[in-house]
Structures are given as C-alpha cells and as structure tokens.
Amino acid sequence: MRVLLAGGGGFIGSHTAIALASAGHSPLVVDDLSNSHKMSLERMAQLAGVDIPVLVADVRNETLVSEFLGRHGSIDAVIHLAGLKAVAESVAQPELYYGVNIGCTLAVLNLMKRHSIKNLVFSSSATVYGSSELVPHSEESRAGIGISNPYGKTKYMIEEILRDACAADDRLRVTALRYFNPVGAHPSGLIGENPKGTPNNLLPIVARVATGVLDEVTVFGADYPTADGTGVRDYIHVQDVARGHVRAAELYGSGFDAINLGTGKPASVLDVIRAYREASGVTIPYRTADRRPGDVPVSFADVAKAERLLGWRAELNLQDACRDDWNWQQTGAQDHLT
Ligand code: NAD
Numbered sequence: 001m002r003v004l005l006a007g008g009g010g011f012i013g014s015h016t017a018i019a020l021a022s023a024g025h026s027p028l029v030v031d032d033l034s035n036s037h038k039m040s041l042e043r044m045a046q047l048a049g050v051d052i053p054v055l056v057a058d059v060r061n062e063t064l065v066s067e068f069l070g071r072h073g074s075i076d077a078v079i080h081l082a083g084l085k086a087v088a089e090s091v092a093q094p095e096l097y098y099g100v101n102i103g104c105t106l107a108v109l110n111l112m113k114r115h116s117i118k119n120l121v122f123s124s125s126a127t128v129y130g131s132s133e134l135v136p137h138s139e140e141s142r143a144g145i146g147i148s149n150p151y152g153k154t155k156y157m158i159e160e161i162l163r164d165a166c167a168a169d170d171r172l173r174v175t176a177l178r179y180f181n182p183v184g185a186h187p188s189g190l191i192g193e194n195p196k197g198t199p200n201n202l203l204p205i206v207a208r209v210a211t212g213v214l215d216e217v218t219v220f221g222a223d224y225p226t227a228d229g230t231g232v233r234d235y236i237h238v239q240d241v242a243r244g245h246v247r248a249a250e251l252y253g254s255g256f257d258a259i260n261l262g263t264g265k266p267a268s269v270l271d272v273i274r275a276y277r278e279a280s281g282v283t284i285p286y287r288t289a290d291r292r293p294g295d296v297p298v299s300f301a302d303v304a305k306a307e308r309l310l311g312w313r314a315e316l317n318l319q320d321a322c323r324d325d326w327n328w329q330q331t332g333a334q335d336h337l338t
C-alpha cells in the first residue's frame with residue numbers, strides 16, 4: 001500500500017513510517033517541520049531502509065500537496081497526525097489550535113476527495129474521554145464531556161467531523177486511534193521524542209532530570225485516590241503505537257471507528273520515576289506539589305476493541321519504554337538535530 005503520512009516527521013509519524021516500510025508498504029510524508037527536524041526525516045529513511053518521498057509544506061497548502069501526490073501514483077490510505085499538541089499553549093492560544101488542528105483535517109479530507117482516497121487513520125487521543133472516571137476507558141463510553149482544554153476539544157471535534165464525513169460517503173473508512181500516553185523511542189536511539197522548548201509531559205521531564213538538564217520532577221498531586229496517591233496513566237511504547245497504525249491503515253470496509261491504543265496497564269507517576277531510575281541507573285529527585293488543574297486521577301485503556309478489530313495488542317512495557325528513551329538520551333543523537 002502507498003500511505004501518505006500528514007505530520008509524518010514528528011514523534012509518532014516517524015516511527016510509523018518505519019513500521020509501514022517494515023511491513024512492506026510505501027510511506028510518503030508531508031510535514032512543515034514546525035515541530036520536527038529535517039535530520040529526523042533523514043534518519044527515518046535510513047532506519048526504514050527505503051527512500052521515503054518527503055514534501056516539506058503545510059498540509060493546508062492543498063495545491064502543493066496535491067501536486068506532490070500526483071507525482072507519486074495512487075495513494076491507498078492517509079495517516080493524519082499533523083497538528084499542534086501542547087495542552088497549556090492551547091489554553092493560551094485557542095484560536096491557533098482550532099485553526100491549525102481543524103484546518104489540517106479539512107485539508108486532508110479535501111485532498112482525499114480530490115485523489116479518490118477512501119481510507120483515513122486519524123491521531124486522536126484519550127483526552128476525548130474528558131472528565132470521565134469510568135476506567136478502563138472503553139470506546140463505547142461517552143466521549144466529549146468535561147474536556148479541560150482547547151487541544152483536547154479539537155480532537156473530539158475532529159472525530160465528530162470525521163463521523164459526519166463517513167455518514168456522507170458510504171465508501172469512506174475512518175479509524176480514529178485514541179492514543180493514551182505514547183512514550184519511548186526507536187531502539188536504535190536515533191529517533192525519539194524531542195519536544196521543542198520546555199516539555200509538558202511527564203516522561204520527557206523525567207528524562208531531562210535524569211540527564212541533568214532539570215533539577216527535579218514536580219509530582220502534581222500526591223493525594224489522589226490511587227495506591228501511592230499520584231496520578232495514574234497508561235504509558236504505551238511508541239513502537240507499539242506505530243504498529244497499531246499499520247494495522248489500522250490495512251483495515252478495509254467503510255464507516256467510522258474509534259479505537260483505543262493503550263496497554264491496559266495502569267502506572268502511577270512514582271512508577272514512571274522508578275522505572276526510569278532503574279533503566280538509567282540515575283537518581284531522579286522529585287518533590288510533590290498541588291494537583292495540576294484539569295488532570296483526572298486515573299486514565300487507562302480498555303484494549304478489547306483494538307484486539308478485536310486490529311488484531312493488535314501492546315507488546316512492550318513501561319520498562320522497555322524507559323530503556324529505549326534512556327538510550328535515545330545517551331546516543332547524543334538529539335544534539336545534532338537541525
Ligand atoms: P509531533 O508534534 O511530534 O508530530 C506532529 C507533526 O506534525 C510534527 O512533525 C509537525 O511538524 C507536523 N505539523 C504540525 N502542523 C502541521 C501542518 N500544518 N502541516 C504539516 N505538518 C504539520 O506530535 P506527535 O507526538 O508525533 O503526535 C502526532 C499526533 O498525535 C498529533 O496530532 C497529536 O495531537 C496526536 N497525539 C499525540 C499524543 C502524544 O502524547 N504524543 C497523544 C495523543 C494524540
């Protein structure tokens with residue numbers, strides 16, 4: 001299959017492009033490099049062992065993207081990962097987030113129409129479960145209630161847009177993959193998560209403490225109703241997330257489905273700090289502080305639907321993710337990103 005990855009130069013997209021190539025598919029990438037690096041694209045092609053055509057452009061530039069697609073023959077599926085993802089930034093600049101995330105999605109739908117592409121995989125998020133405390137989160141439970149920030153709301157709104165698009169075209173197939181907390185890195189240590197500026201997510205912060213860039217981890221909340229009092233999440237290795245995309249792109253049929261990509265295994269903030277300490281051999285100082293506004297106490301996935309529809313389940317665990325992330329920190333590959 002020939003598969004276009006919109007936003008394919010980023011953390012999840014680059015691992016997915018490699019997984020597609022390993023499965024015998026032909027990935028193509030459009031990315032404006034607003035949150036990724038040219039060098040990551042080169043490393044992605046090197047690790048994939050195949051030539052990956054890349055267009056550096058905003059996916060909303062439909063003329064340029066359309067010409068690019070026209071040069072590469074018929075496309076079987078699109079994986080749409082393009083957009084902005086920083087929760088706090090989305091609170092400060094909601095117009096930017098609604099404009100980019102929804103604008104990119106409408107552009108992808110237009111391009112698919114123009115090039116008669118009927119299969120779309122969309123990067124959604126467990127954030128669509130909002131304030132629901134019914135765990136594990138099942139795709140059948142109600143989404144969209146109590147989402148605390150504009151970023152999360154764009155994911156829910158986009159799912160609704162894609163449901164409507166499927167209702168209007170009975171040949172369209174859309175799979176919205178609701179990722180839980182993607183972490184880890186490629187085992188080569190050549191690509192991984194490298195957020196521009198100060199990271200917001202737990203694992204990149206823990207990594208920066210382990211490497212001495214930050215002094216300590218601030219643990220947001222030690223009074224949750226959980227075993228050790230800290231927040232609980234479902235941390236899933238990016239390699240597993242990437243494999244999930246391959247299976248989703250291979251789905252045929254029509255209609256809309258949302259599918260969780262998680263391990264189904266809950267882990268607390270202190271579990272993450274412990275796992276990273278064991279992987280790195282480095283002490284990771286932390287201090288507890290107040291809860292972070294908008295955080296739910298516990299979130300983890302019901303993974304039955306992914307197993308049933310995709311024949312997919314997570315194969316790696318939190319320890320594997322910490323090992324691979326630490327390797328990515330140690331190779332020095334991040335210092336040379338341009
Ligand atoms: P990322 O920022 O590393 O990747 C997104 C890529 O999209 C980047 O390479 C960026 O340069 C590109 N991009 C942004 N705007 C673009 C535009 N207008 N045109 C073309 N390219 C553009 O993020 P990621 O972690 O790889 O996430 C991929 C997708 O998955 C995002 O949509 C994100 O919201 C979603 N998601 C991520 C997580 C997570 O924790 N990483 C969790 C759930 C959902």
Ligand code: WQD
Nearest residue numbers: 087125127200201202205218219220231232233269292295
């Ligand atoms: C995990 C846990 C924090 C930082 C966010 C988005 C979600 C999705 C993934 C894209 C929580 C705690 C964190 C810190 C801490 N992204 N924490 N100290 O909040 O589950 O999800 O990223 O879709 O939309 O909301 O992930 O990594 O920020 O937090 O104690 O410095 O770590 O309170 O319990 P979260 P996270």
